[in-house]
Amino acid sequence: MDWLKVDIKTTPEAVEALNETLLALSPSGFVIGDEEEDVTATVFLAGTISPESARATLEHALENARAAGLSIRPATIDFSFINDEDWVDNYRKFFHVIRIGKLVIKPSWEDAELNPGEVAVELDPGLAFGTGAHPTTAGCLHFIQEIIAGGEVVFDLGTGSGILAIAAAKLGSSRVIAIDDDAEAIEVAGDNARNNGVGSRIDFIISDFSDIEPTEVDILVANLTAPLIIRLMPEFAQRLVGLKIVISSGIMRSQLADVAAALGENGYKVEKTFEEGDWVSVVSRRV
Structure with a gap:
């Protein structure tokens, strides 16, 4: 290609x-x-x-x-x-070691010395996207480590390289379901998960979200775009049973009010935002 x-x-x-x-x-x-x-x-x-x-x-x-x-x-x-x-x-050429909180995102071809308490996520993105360098991914990683206490079921919508799913698993989630409609991305993400020792706790699925059967989930991570998040919001509660927390990203500052309104209309209240440049990541909780 x-x-x-x-x-x-x-x-x-x-x-x-x-x-x-x-x-x-x-x-x-x-x-x-x-x-x-x-x-x-x-x-x-x-x-x-x-x-x-x-x-x-x-x-x-x-x-x-x-x-x-x-x-x-x-x-x-x-x-x-x-x-x-x-x-x-x-x-x-663009992907080097990135530190976000206690997470150390490193390419497979570079070494990184870990400080006490740090957690490494090693990636080889291949032809998939997602390294943590973009503010949308960084915002999700910021909130994942803040929210996950251990034992949660996490749903990663649009997993790409698997970076968010792997981070969730390494931080203590009991199970992660990661979907993408790109078969090559799913293959890369699966390889990355196995290389990080968490392959057995992540279910990688080639699928559109609209084809997902109802599944019990605690946390949704949706690093998409604001229009797509708004369009899919009514389906989140229908397909993700028991969903308590939504981490959404890919949102411009100018789009935040519309996303917050869509969340509110579907029973979720914005609790926190993480801003970097023109980008905003959002944590909302079921009310």
Whole structure:
């Protein structure tokens, strides 16, 4: 399979304005460089998306930002096609050891010395997404370690590389159910779980959420997008029996009120938020 690599070089303000569009193009996230002035946002898209279509989408988003009053100069947008092997090599350039609370997220090709009390999650993302680098994943990891006390059943919706499911298992969940509609992601996630010694406590399932049979669950982790969370909210309580806590992420600040309203309409009250940049992760509890 070919991938379309898109590098957008522009100002930090423009990248913030593009956040929602980039996440819509690649729901599993994107990478932002650490340059001090102009920054480069890199996103990998399925090769079925044409450069012309991606460029039009990005330039339209920038024009909307300018129309809203933001001072944004034109961005440099470069495209290249890469195969699966090159995709992995490119991804490895961006993925290094990440510490989030007591969790240490490390790639399989790097070593990390653990401090007392730290818990390592080792990943080889392969062709799946999810390393903890993006604020949406980081927010989920922040709340997972805060909420899990031991013995809970956790449902990971859209597991990707398996990072959230593995973290939940290593922090003491008795069982984790992790689903994704991408068979390759499920294969990668299963390998990662076994390499972390928690394969027997995670059920990886290739499925759409709408096809899941009613299942008893304590905690739902949904690192998706705000529109998808809002659309699926009525189904959460129907399919996840006894669901007490929802950790939701992939939410822009501007979308938080709509997500909170949807949660409220379905019997959940927002308790806490975790904010990083323009992104918000939310913990809500059944009332």
